[in-house]
Structure formats: C-alpha cells, structure tokens
Amino acid sequence: MKLIFGGAYQGKLEYAEKNYDIKTVFDCGAGATPEAPGTEPDFGKDAVCALEKFVLKCVRDGVEAADYFKENKEKWQDKVLILTDVSQGIVPMDAELRAFREMNGRLMLYLAAEADEVVRVFCGIGKRVK
Secondary structure: OOEEEEEOOOOOOHHHHHHOOOOOOEEOOOOOOOOOOOOOOOOOOOEEEEEHHHHHHHHOOOOOOHHHHHOOOOOOOOEEEEEEEOOOOOOOOOOOHHHHHHHHHHHHHHHHHOOOOOEEEEEEEEEEEE
C-alpha cells in the first residue's frame, strides 16, 4: 500500500495519478454535505482519496476509523490511499472537530506503519518519508 498525505489543496491526487499506475479513483468526499460528510471507501478502485471525509463520518457514527481499516486490511493492501493531514494549525474549539483531528491522526499513524511507501505532498511536490 502507498500512503499519500499532505495539507488541503496541495495536489495529492494529482501527484498520485502522475507517479502511480492509477486508472480508477474513489473519492470518499464526493457529494459530501455538512450532514453527510463522507462515505465508506470503495476498495475496488486503484486509489481512495479524501479519506479524512470518511474519518469525520466515523466520528459522527461513533466508529474508530483505524479499527475499520484493521478489519478490512486485505481489501486495501495493494491500493494508493490519500488523505489530508489536519494536524497543523490551531486546535479547534468544537469538540467534534477535535475528535476528528485526533481520529484522523490515529488513522494516519496506523496506515503509515502498514504502508510500503509514505509520501508527503506539499505544493505538488512529493517527499518520500518511508
């Protein structure tokens, strides 16, 4: 598995499409609304992006995102997983957003440990960190 992370609007998906053999992408945030922030990943695609939207859904559903990935490990072992790092900046005052930030971090820790390769993308430039 390849894990690509970085800040919002930094070109993570474009980097992945340019550097890996990606033909199909599932966007967990497609059609997201404030009431329905994201959807469960479709691991039938080559890559899954906007995983942070799925994490927010998990927070609202009371499900640990890292546990979901542990339970479905065989489905994403050969995929490219892309998510936004939300750990930078001011800690939100809203309890739900703080829980989201923490859960997203726990998922990133788990996925980075499981990944064959981890790349941080900043301004469209990827830097391999693992």
